[in-house]
Amino acid sequence: MESLSEELMQKQANLNSTTNELQQLRDMSSHQKKRIAEMLANLLKELGEIGSTLGSEGQEVKISNDAAKLEEEFTVARLYISRMKSEVTNLTQRLQDIENKEQDSNKKVTEYEKELAECRLLISQHEARMKSLQESMREAENKKRMLEESIDSLREECAKLKAAEQVRDFLGQCK
Helix, strand or coil, rough: CCHHHHHHHHHHHHHHHHHHHHHHHHHHHHHHHHHHHHHHHHHHHHHHHHHHCCCCCCCCCCCCHHHHHHHHHHHHHHHHHHHHHHHHHHHHHHHHHHHHHHHHHHHHHHHHHHHHHHHHHHHHHHHHHHHHHHHHHHHHHHHHHHHHHHHHHHHHHHHHHHHHHHHHHHHHHHH
C-alpha cells in the first residue's frame, strides 16, 4: 500500500509538474500571440502610413486582440501589402514615363537652343550684310550726287561755250 501511495504521490507530482509546464506553455503561447498581434498591429499601422504616403486610399486595418481572428487579419494585411505593391509598381511606371518624357523634353530644348543659336547667327550675319549694303548705298548716293553736280557744271560750261560760240558767229556775220 505504501508503494501504491508513493507511486500515486509520484504520479501526482508528475501530474502537477506536467500541469505546471502546460500552464507555462499556455502562458507563453498567450504571450507570444499577444506579441504577434502587437507586432502585426504595428506593421499594419506602418503599412497604412506608407499607403497614405503613396497616395492610396489609406485604409486602416484594425487588429483585434482576439487570437482567433489573427490569421484572418494577417490575410487582410497580405492583401493590403499586395495592393500597395501594385500601387508602387504603378507609381514606378509613371515615374519612369515622366523621366522618359523629361529626357525627350530636354533633348528638344537642346535642339531648339541649337536652332535658336543658328538663327541668331544668321540674323547677325544678315544685319552685318544690311549694314554693309546701307554703307554701299550711301557711298553710291554720294557718288551720284557728285556726278550730278559734275553734269550740272559741265552743262553750264557747255551752255556758256554755246553762247560764246553764238556770240562769235553773230559777230563774224556782222563783220
